[in-house]
Amino acid sequence: MSSDKFPIHTAIKEGNFNLAKQLISQQSPNKSTLVKDDDDRTPLHWAVSIDNAELVQFIVEHLPKGTDIDELVDGSGWTPLHINSSIGNIEILNILIHTDPQPDINLPTNQGTTALHLTVSKNHVRYASVLIDEMGANCRVKDKKGYTPLHRASSIGSIGILKLLINSPKGVNVNAKDNDGWTSLHHALAEGHGDAAVFLVNEGGADINAENNEGQTPIQVAVDEKVAKYFKEHTSI
Structure with a gap:
């Protein structure tokens, strides 16, 4: 089941944000924050999708150093920035645009x-x-x-x-x-x-x-x- 394969993704989609944070904190950031689900979406994609700026900030802080947001693309070539632009959350935009390297x-x-x-x-x-x-x-x-x-x-x-x-x-x-x-x-x-x-x-x-x-x-x-x-x-x- 998807909940077994992608527990962080599932926790985010189901609104269990504290569980998602706990799972991310317990695991190696290199594994937990960059894992892609069957749609090639990372936890950051889903945090943006549910329009939760606080969770987005948490995940960004736990990304491996030097992670390029532009390289986090799903099956349609959408990065978290693309998803957020469709939603229109300026607070999240400011979080994403200030990552290093800066997204294109x-x-x-x-x-x-x-x-x-x-x-x-x-x-x-x-x-x-x-x-x-x-x-x-x-x-x-x-x-x-x-x-x-x-x-x-x-x-x-x-x-x-x-x-x-x-x-x-x-x-x-x-x-x-x-x-x-x-x-x-x-x-x-x-x-x-x-x-x-x-x-x-x-x-x-x-x-x-x-x-x-x-x-x-x-x-x-x-x-x-x-x-x-x-x-x-x-x-x-």
Whole structure:
């Protein structure tokens, strides 16, 4: 059973945090904190997953000296930092980012997604701000589908994150295309986020005539006429 093979992992997942700490303290840190379960996840992955900053700190302190967080990848190529970025816990981010060696904030998963992609997708505005403004996350990187963080922010209609990305220190290419030739403006209109689409044009300078691989402009992929009409009324199209 998994509880026999991976007692620390199981204790964490079941909320038995004192037991997990006891097991880690009793065993050699080299063995206990780096053991991977059937999903290739370490105890640190699970501590992050359950959003427990105090336990994360404890485990980090018991990692073998020089452990590289970037090398703790699960079956999907996710490090604890990737998991936390999806959750959006800034306290845990600060714990992980101050390990030595410092994790690569732009490290991609197997799908090419970075911490910024993941936190944008969950609309964690404050977390995204920390990644961009304090840690210099790359706002232009594309995942394996060709999506930039701006594509993802547009798809969920997050004006707050669109502002962060467009005003980021190194800027973004607002007209960058994904593998299907879609710009962020295509995604915003296709998902029905008229306000985000208007923002991309009026504040970001998005090209209303950009064509995807099918020769369609953003307005042509709008989810419905209501969104298309709103977009036309609030831009110079």
